[in-house]
Amino acid sequence: MITRTVAIGTPLGLHARPAARFVQAVIDSGLHVTMDHDGREIDAGGILAVMSLNVVGGDVVTLTTDADGRPDADRTAIGTAMDALAAMLASNLDE
Numbered sequence: 001m002i003t004r005t006v007a008i009g010t011p012l013g014l015h016a017r018p019a020a021r022f023v024q025a026v027i028d029s030g031l032h033v034t035m036d037h038d039g040r041e042i043d044a045g046g047i048l049a050v051m052s053l054n055v056v057g058g059d060v061v062t063l064t065t066d067a068d069g070r071p072d073a074d075r076t077a078i079g080t081a082m083d084a085l086a087a088m089l090a091s092n093l094d095e
Helices: 016-029 047-052 072-090
Strands: 002-007 033-037 040-043 060-065
Touching: 002 072, 016 047, 016 072, 040 047, 060 072
Parallel strands: none
Antiparallel strands: 002 060, 033 040, 033 060
16 A cells, blocks of 8 residues: 555645546546545545545545555556645645
């Protein structure tokens, strides 16, 4: 498993537009990513699921993807993709 923990950077949280931008990035990554907030885990590849977490700026979420059994080169690329997704969430997606 590869995880990243990040505070949401968009002040109003992951409402429709920022959620859509993030979900598209998850889909483009080709990874199956889950997002956990306060013990509730959802599929980060679905806009309604992401919006249903009701996270706002400053809330902390954990992104997770499964990389078990993958070669080291794949794990490095997956880690880089997860870093990019985390950085996206940490930024203000409304700008």
